[in-house]
Amino acid sequence: MTTMTATQATLEIDQSRLWDALMVMAEIGKTERGGSGRLTLTELDKQARQLFIRWCEEIGCTVTVDRIGNLFARREGKRPDLEPIAFGSHLDTQPKGGRFDGVLGVLAGLEVLRTLHEHDIVTERPLLLVNWTNEEGSRFAPAMVASGVYAGEFTHDYILSRTDRDGVTFAEALRKIGFEGDAAIGEPSFARFFELHIEQGPVLEEEALDIGVVTGVQGMRWYDITFTGQAVHAGTTPLSYRNDALCAASRLIDSLTQHALTHDPDAKVTFGELTIPSSSRNVAPGEVRLTVDLRHTSTEKLDALEIAYFDKLAEAGETYGVMIDQTCIWDSPVVAFNDDNIASVEASAKAHGFGYKKMMSGAGHDAVYISKIKPTSMIFVPCLKGISHNEAEYSSPEQCAKGAQVLCDVVVEHANRV
């Protein structure tokens, strides 16, 4: 690590030890192309949890498990009566996921505990390293559901009744791997929360920065649209007689994307799924279904983007004589993280001379739900080409270590504030 200023603690994390832990964990559920596939509450997830518990207990931590499988490794402080400083992320992955998404946040937290243990340092407050169950939502939808239950966003019954593709409930899967714990929902409590995570986007890498000081999470609105025109034969119907649903959808996609690119480079517009229910090469489509995902870091600008979306949608329908049926199926407001947490992350990055920028998270994380009940913020590190949810996901040992170092700084700083 680079030299610290006199005002910062000089406790340094161990880059090799962190990298080794990441690589050992990645052996559990290793995929053909070098990624990780550890769906939540499977036998592989059980093995990952057991390894996590062993590693934590080896350095004197006590692990408790709550009713929905969240793991909390407590390292005692000088003042056990004070609420601990919490940090962590998740060990579950996508079916063909990477070795860093979630895992880095947990194992960098372990590296913080190991560093303290190695130097025989006891903080004032206790520390609490958390592994949240089922962040990915790949096996049991929705995503981030266990941190959501912890934060009171969903009920305990709700999460237990979620089912996977084979009809297995969350409750059954949890019991099968033996991780239905005794701790009540919301226990143990903590004072504040930090989450280190790979960016899952290209910005830090493109700008050659080390650290994202995450100030909040973008607002997000999801829509489903059905365009209904008339299916007609490609050879016999002149263009002027048509009501082509695919032309209308295409007009919307191109025009809204161009509008956003021109007027607001921070706006994010994504059309992820387009289906033609009954399609044939020589039939102009009579019906098209399209999904829309709008995101922005500013509520005001998200509203403006939504107005542009409505305008372009109406114009597309009129241009091609196509009926439109659209619904907003999800509206997730802009989240602002805790200023005190953010300031600590920025100060640490600055003190180490790390290149950094303040940025909003584009994706959801466990920190989103936790931020509703406790002072929370996140730390991002770059990942190769922004690739994530993919076996090719990669952050270098140096990049991971810089993130872990910032995590160590802020955790120790807050744990010594009494």
Place this chain on the structure above:
Amino acid sequence: MTTMTATQATLEIDQSRLWDALMVMAEIGKTERGGSGRLTLTELDKQARQLFIRWCEEIGCTVTVDRIGNLFARREGKRPDLEPIAFGSHLDTQPKGGRFDGVLGVLAGLEVLRTLHEHDIVTERPLLLVNWTNEEGSRFAPAMVASGVYAGEFTHDYILSRTDRDGVTFAEALRKIGFEGDAAIGEPSFARFFELHIEQGPVLEEEALDIGVVTGVQGMRWYDITFTGQAVHAGTTPLSYRNDALCAASRLIDSLTQHALTHDPDAKVTFGELTIPSSSRNVAPGEVRLTVDLRHTSTEKLDALEIAYFDKLAEAGETYGVMIDQTCIWDSPVVAFNDDNIASVEASAKAHGFGYKKMMSGAGHDAVYISKIKPTSMIFVPCLKGISHNEAEYSSPEQCAKGAQVLCDVVVEHANRV
């Protein structure tokens, strides 16, 4: 029928008898919503063929079957040594097809024979009513394959080896229903060919016309395109960093359609199938596959349309930073029908005072292949809203009768030319 001029034969077809024949045939393979489902070489097709043969034999015709199941009903002329005048279409339908596509051409031909029989008229040349096997191509691709074999476009072996979805070959299906006949391919021969068909488009209805004097068939070019960009997360990747394959496809679809609408209202551009191989609501598509169907009545204008397509395609790829791989998978040149046939159809329509226009066919028909070896043309009648390949397909008894009357006129005229 309206009164004929003195120069025309006054032989009138029977509207009710024609309509009754259509409705009786439609009982074979009748669908829930009142359409017809008689896939080629099925048990239902066998029943339709048997009914056709019975009806033809009842009025003294002799039916021969060739090696690929084409049916030829011969009504003897005063000069059996001369080549007959042929006319007809097909009795097979789409899986959920209509009662008129193909069937009208065959049963209007039957009505011509019945009218001559009723009036005890014998033409100079023999007459030959044809039911071509597997025009639709729904069970065995490609379409129009049996008229294609007759005309020498495909080999006999080629058609026999075509397989359906269950792996059954054309040869097996043909033998199973007992319609592998003795007549050699290309036998019996004939002097010229007329085909009556519903328009399958909206033009005649929109212009309140009775008859389409079909002068040829549009040229047609089919392309497959793959757009390859980069799949990225909807939340984390700014628009300016993306290479969105769906945006590029959409730009092409909208811009080429608008170009055609503005510059050449006769150009037909259809994007029938669009697929995103691995799609997710919160992922900007990295790959999109698109089909393109370009048609025009003029080879020169079809070439110009193709150039516009290449331009718009390149522009779409550049705009969104997306790679393009495109192939022309089919190129069907513009077909011009026989002038003598066309003149006879126009003269008949005019003589009856029918509203008509000269037009090109947008779809393929058995007449396309036959036109390569014999003087050929087609007669169109309007159908409701241009709907075809659909259970809702409809032409009125009057509309069908007017088409049959023109067919009767031109067949009798040419059969008496020696």
